[in-house]
Amino acid sequence: MIDLSEERIAIGATRAPEDLELHNVRSPILRYGLSVVSVVVATAVALVLQHYHFREIELPVLTIAIAFTTWYAGRTPSVLAVLLSSICFAYFFAEPMYSFEIYARDLPYFLVFVAWAILVASFSAVRRRIEESLVQTRDDLKAELERRSHREDEIRKLNEELAKRAVELEATNGDLESFAYSVSHDLRAPLRHVVGYSELLQRQASSLLDERSLRFIGTILDSAKRMGTLIDDLLAFSRIGRAETEKTAVDLERVVREAFAEIEQDTKGRDIVWKIGALPVCYGDRSMLRLVVINLVSNAVKFTRMRTPAEIEIGYVDHNTKEVEVFVRDNGAGFDMRYVNKLFGVFQRLHLPEQFEGTGIGLATVQRIIHRHGGKVRAEGAIDQGATFYFSLPTTHDAAGRTAKAS
Amino acid sequence: MTTLGRILIVEDDPNDVELTLTALMDHNLANEVVVTRDGQQALDYLYCRGEYSTRPSENPAVLLLDLKLPKISGLEVLQQVKTDDHLKMIPVVVLTSSHEERDMMRSYSFGVNAYVVKPVDFHEFVNAVKELGIFWAVINEPPPGSVKK
Numbered sequence: 301m302i303d304l305s306e307e308r309i310a311i312g313a314t315r316a317p318e319d320l321e322l323h324n325v326r327s328p329i330l331r332y333g334l335s336v337v338s339v340v341v342a343t344a345v346a347l348v349l350q351h352y353h354f355r356e357i358e359l360p361v362l363t364i365a366i367a368f369t370t371w372y373a374g375r376t377p378s379v380l381a382v383l384l385s386s387i388c389f390a391y392f393f394a395e396p397m398y399s400f401e402i403y404a405r406d407l408p409y410f411l412v413f414v415a416w417a418i419l420v421a422s423f424s425a426v427r428r429r430i431e432e433s434l435v436q437t438r439d440d441l442k443a444e445l446e447r448r449s450h451r452e453d454e455i456r457k458l459n460e461e462l463a464k465r466a467v468e469l470e471a472t473n474g475d476l477e478s479f480a481y482s483v484s485h486d487l488r489a490p491l492r493h494v495v496g497y498s499e500l501l502q503r504q505a506s507s508l509l510d511e512r513s514l515r516f517i518g519t520i521l522d523s524a525k526r527m528g529t530l531i532d533d534l535l536a537f538s539r540i541g542r543a544e545t546e547k548t549a550v551d552l553e554r555v556v557r558e559a560f561a562e563i564e565q566d567t568k569g570r571d572i573v574w575k576i577g578a579l580p581v582c583y584g585d586r587s588m589l590r591l592v593v594i595n596l597v598s599n600a601v602k603f604t605r606m607r608t609p610a611e612i613e614i615g616y617v618d619h620n621t622k623e624v625e626v627f628v629r630d631n632g633a634g635f636d637m638r639y640v641n642k643l644f645g646v647f648q649r650l651h652l653p654e655q656f657e658g659t660g661i662g663l664a665t666v667q668r669i670i671h672r673h674g675g676k677v678r679a680e681g682a683i684d685q686g687a688t689f690y691f692s693l694p695t696t697h698d699a700a701g702r703t704a705k706a707s
Numbered sequence: 708m709t710t711l712g713r714i715l716i717v718e719d720d721p722n723d724v725e726l727t728l729t730a731l732m733d734h735n736l737a738n739e740v741v742v743t744r745d746g747q748q749a750l751d752y753l754y755c756r757g758e759y760s761t762r763p764s765e766n767p768a769v770l771l772l773d774l775k776l777p778k779i780s781g782l783e784v785l786q787q788v789k790t791d792d793h794l795k796m797i798p799v800v801v802l803t804s805s806h807e808e809r810d811m812m813r814s815y816s817f818g819v820n821a822y823v824v825k826p827v828d829f830h831e832f833v834n835a836v837k838e839l840g841i842f843w844a845v846i847n848e849p850p851p852g853s854v855k856k
Contacts, residue, residue, distance in 0.1 A: 481805070481807055481809075485774075485775055485803075485804050485805050485807075486775075486804075488804040488825075488827060489720060489722075489723065489804050491827055492723070492726075492804070492825060492826075492827050492829075492832065493720075493722040493723070493726070495827055495828060495829050496722070496726045496829040496832060497722070497726075498829075499829040499830070500726075500729065500829075524827075525827065525828065528827035528828075532806075535806070
């Protein structure tokens with residue numbers, strides 16, 4: 301914007317002399333000189349014409365001189381010209397000749413001349429003012445036009461840049477996709493071999509090996525299988541980023557019911573007190589939101605393993621009309637608030653694998669899905685006093701649209 | 708087990724070949740297995756040319772096809788088989804590491820008869836290969852003109 305206004309000033313500066321040269325640049329001496337010279341020339345011309353017996357020529361000639369002065373020298377020199385031509389008129393052309401006196405019978409004629417001279421001067425002045433303002437308007441328009449084309453250029457440049465970025469992004473996306481593809485193809489094969497051959501070894505050499513060696517083989521198998529799970533989780537996580545979302549109104553109560561059905565296996569034989577409040581309808585991708593709820597609830601089930609009874613509460617807080625914040629609270633292992641920032645990172649874990657199993661991808665998945673919906677995630681907790689996980693979601697199509705555009 | 712169809716395996720990875728053969732052997736399905744190591748060799752076998760020019764011209768009862776292969780990829784082999792009048796009746800089972808939807812969609816659009824993702828767990832892998840072998844080489848009635856033992 302600063303660039304533009306400077307440009308505009310520069311344009312004004314270069315334009316001014318070219319159009320307004322005759323009015324502004326000349327010095328006062330030149331302007332008043334012009335006034336004097338034009339009256340003198342007009343008087344001389346009138347005298348010459350009179351000499352050749354042209355009659356009543358002085359009035360128009362002097363008027364032309366006045367108009368000429370007004371046009372080129374401005375208002376005050378034109379007053380001087382009126383004054384001078386009145387004097388010349390009285391001296392050279394009004395009876396008695398060569399005297400400043402005027403007969404009473406010529407007075408009206410003289411006054412009419414003066415009035416005529418003033419009228420011409422003021423008309424010229426008005427005309428000049430109008431012309432000046434027209435020139436000004438034209439300059440403004442030109443500047444505006446220039447500014448517009450400048451702005452259009454800038455917009456075009458931005459658009460080109462955007463198009464370039466889009467191409468780059470597409471290329472990056474392509475790379476990412478082929479990376480994921482290669483991971484799913486090539487990383488899995490050696491893993492399958494590790495597992496396969498370890499199992500073959502276990503089967504064929506179990507009678508020859510001592511207990512310790514057999515335990516080693518078991519560890520190889522467990523690790524390889526764990527790596528398989530990690531790869532699968534990572535691929536699923538990357539798929540969330542790439543997948544298209546299909547947003548509709550989603551009844552969270554139904555989503556929670558479906559999530560329960562999915563994790564039934566984990567809750568079998570456990571003493572869990574469920575407190576499930578009424579849940580709102582919000583706006584989002586149904587299957588992704590189900591994944592969020594499954595992750596949070598199965599986490600709560602996992603980290604309350606040592607509690608009898610375990611207490612898990614699901615509810616929501618209504619902050620404003622545009623979004624709701626849903627929470628999942630448990631009385632389980634909790635976490636140290638100092639490490640709260642690490643909770644939602646990929647492969648970040650706050651517990652040892654022998655305490656609680658897992659790949660550390662669940663909460664990262666939750667965060668990614670909620671961010672894609674334009675919401676936020678946060679957590680509160682204390683060691684051995686349970687944890688609460690919150691996620692916010694838009695409740696209306698409108699809010700969802702806005703956040704999606706903003707992100 | 709009166710008749711046993713011939714199984715043609717197309718697999719570039721020697722370990723996968725061994726594991727697959729072990730799985731088939733465990734269930735006495737390995738005696739009628741031909742292994743080719745890339746798409747080119749597989750097509751040579753199917754068209755009885757090159758090193759296979761002297762083999763009897765019957766089609767195998769089933770083709771177990773990996774997708775990622777040197778020279779000619781599994782998808783290309785599949786496309787070739789399914790557009791050839793003589794070969795298109797051979798049941799083709801894609802046996803791959805790929806979970807990718809793209810591969811699945813393309814395989815089915817070329818007319819694959821089954822798509823199996825190789826499980827990481829060996830027991831599951833053995834089971835999958837066994838089921839495949841039993842179904843396609845024993846239970847399924849292959850099209851006329853296939854090798855039977």
